[in-house]
Amino acid sequence: MEVHTRHTPAFGVARIRLQPREAVQALADTMLASSFGVAEAQPARSGARAGTKSAYSVFTAPAEGGWIDLAPQGSGDVYALELDGAQGWCVAKDAFFARPSTVRRDDGWHGLQTLFGGDSGFLEHYSGTGPLVLACAGPVDALTLERGELVTVTPGFAVAYPDTVQCRLRALDPSGPQSVRTGEGLALDFAGPGQVFVRARRG
Template identity: 65%
Template sequence: MQVHTRHTPSFGVARIVLSQGEAVQAESDSVLANSFGIVESAPSRGKGPAIFTAPAGGGWIDLAPEHSGDIYPLEFDGRAGWCVATGRVLARPPTVRRDQPWPALQALFGGDSGFLEHFGGTGQLVLACKGPVDALTLEANEVITVRPTFLVAYPDRVQVRLRALDPAAQQSVRTGEGLALDFAGPGTVLVQARK
């Protein structure tokens, strides 16, 4: 699978190029266009993303998110996973798996589902972001604070702590409302420039 982006960072579109028999998972309503012969398989039980498979000779599929912003292909090498903000995944190959539950996120959110998902494997996970993506590179022992509404993803090797901005104010681990994430380097944190 190859990912080519265009119209970024404002109105990103991802072209997913597939070899013969190769597949990608995406929401049906994000399909802008595709080469003839791409086969769509409905999701099981009628919920969730569909599977798009290339015919003999391969093909392509163009995906556009429902909101404006950047398209960011996140490379997985099989050695480390990434924690990704819920709702950011535009397309996923079968070689990148969603780990649910993932123990570190369960510990972070106290057993609730939270506003993050964990992914691992190999290949490219295609993310749809609101606004341009910034990669914040942290040096060893450097600490930064990120608001959940701007978070896109971070590698699972980065140290992170979830805390309330104001313990007396309303908070939600499902949406990130009233919360902040403290990250300690070394590592990279991906954020989006709009919420």
């Protein structure tokens, strides 16, 4: 799977080139166009929502391969984060856009359980190899931290960071309202070395 982006950072579109029979999972209702023969499947949700459509679609190339253009619902940047298998990445839940089968979402990853105290927070963990495509109100910017350098990021602007970067979640005002689901009233403290990706606009 190869990803080429265009019209970034204001109105990003991702062209994803697929090998024969290769599949990509992406947010539903984001396909702009595709080469002929690319098939879309939208699995039914399980559990209490069984029978309803999933929030994701799976696009599969035919025997000769193909391509698909994906466009987010809103304006903003599209960014392909290349995972090399050496480290995982913590990603804002609302920033996920598309991934191949070689990139997996690690539900219940211990690092996020420690960060959020076992609650469902505003981040997800991904690992594996290949491009993880992100979309957000853009543009995406990278903060490069030297060893020992500290930086504080407002959760609503955080996009992604490698799990090798030290991270701490704290309350801005212990007596004020706080939410680990949205990041309201909280701050993320990072310690280098490493890169932290942020969005220049909140969605």
